Amino acid sequence: MENQSRDALLAESEESPVNSEARGDPPSPFLDGQRYYQQGFYKEALKRFEKIKDTDFQAMYQLGVMYYDGLGTKKDPERGVEYMNKILNSDSPEASHLKFAAAYNLGRAYYEGCGVKHSVEEAERLWLTAADNGNPKASVKAQSTLGMLYSMPILKDMKKAFFWHSKACHNGNLESKGALGIMYLYGQGTCQNSQAALEWLRKATELGNIYAQGHLVEYYYTGKFYxxxxxxxxxxxxxxxxxxxxxxxxxxxxxxxxxAAMAAFYLARCLQLGRGTEKNKKAAEKYYSKACHLDPVVASHLELAANLGRI
Structure with missing residues (x-):
């Protein structure tokens, strides 16, 4: 499940452990457990969260994550789902900042059929709740996930996919930045726009999105920018x-x-043919092999295209 400790939980706390310690105050019970969690001492974190879960929704949330994923305890996805449902259905204002994340995690549980019966429809409903029409303070992960969900055959709707990837992208989601570039590149859910495609693929590439990098390599190669x-x-x-x-x-x-498989294959092609780099048959073989190892389907598709003279 999605762990909010990386951002939302500490951001929503009244004070950080650093500020608390600077005044010589003891850390709050939640922050004490959170520190153990972040350091990977999950059993210790679990003990502290268990003590305060009935009065601290943040502790309940972290316990939901830990039981679902089996951190510091045996996996108990049903219990994880139970805690997330309690947060989502609570009327307490202290639970309000966790509801979007809880809805995202419940959607994931339904999609995976883990802790609950598999249901794509229920996953979609919960992710729509978590995404909150693109609200930047909602679950940006849910917004990006909806973009991917609507790109899949089961609920394929490329206009919806483009809408949600656009929302997530503008809210800072790296995966959606790459997806948006690819959708502009091939005119999926929007008009084809090579300039916008290149812009988003470059941005995503600079931030480390390997999927975007693979498509940027293909874009440059087919444009003969070897x-x-x-x-x-x-x-x-x-x-x-x-x-x-x-x-x-x-x-x-x-x-x-x-x-990565796309990038490896095109690099092998460049090395084999001496395009944009010096010919090196041995290195080319190495990268062809790497492409096959990373994703045999992608490598096979590109091999066929190469044999037909398309690349």
Missing amino acids: SKAAAVAKRATANDDINMLAKITDCHPTYLAKG
């Missing part, structure tokens, strides 16, 4: 740890792998 294609591809393939990159960028690992 030196630029090779340079961006080298950066996109420099780190093979997709899971680590996913945590750093908060982008889905599946899409990061696809982007």
Whole structure:
């Protein structure tokens, strides 16, 4: 589940632990548990949150995350869902700043069928609640997730996908910045606009979105800007740890792998043919192999295009 400790919980606290300690005051019970949580001492954090969960909604929220994901305790997704429902359905003003995040997490639980019966319809409803029509103070993650949901065959509606990626993008979501660039590039849910596509792909690339980097490499390669294609591809393939990159960028690992595979394949093509870089058959083979390892489907599709003379 989405952990709010990275931003919202501490931001919503009346004071930070730093300010509290500067005055010599003891940290609040929640912040004491939160410190253990952030340092990875989940069992200690769990004990402290359990003590105050009936009077502190932030502690209840963190417990929901911990039970759902099995942090410091055995996985208990039903219990995690229970806590998120309590927050979402509470009339207490102290729960209000957590409701968007709770709705996002409940939507994820329904989509995954974990702790509740699988239901795409219920996931969609909860994510729409969490997204709050693009409110920047709502769940930006839910806004981006809706963009991805409406891009999938089950609920495919590219205009809705473009709407939600636009909202999330302008609210700072990195994954949606890349998605928006791709949608402009191919005219998905909006009019095709190469200038806007390039602008958003570059922005997303600069911030570390590997999926956007892969598409930017393709854009440069098909436009015969081979030196630029090779340079961006080298950066996109420099780190093979997709899971680590996913945590750093908060982008889905599946899409990061696809982007890295695209970049690796086009870099191999440049090395094989001496386009934008010096010919190097051995290095080309290495990057073809890397593309296949990262995403066999993407590599196979690009191989077919190369054999047909399309790239």
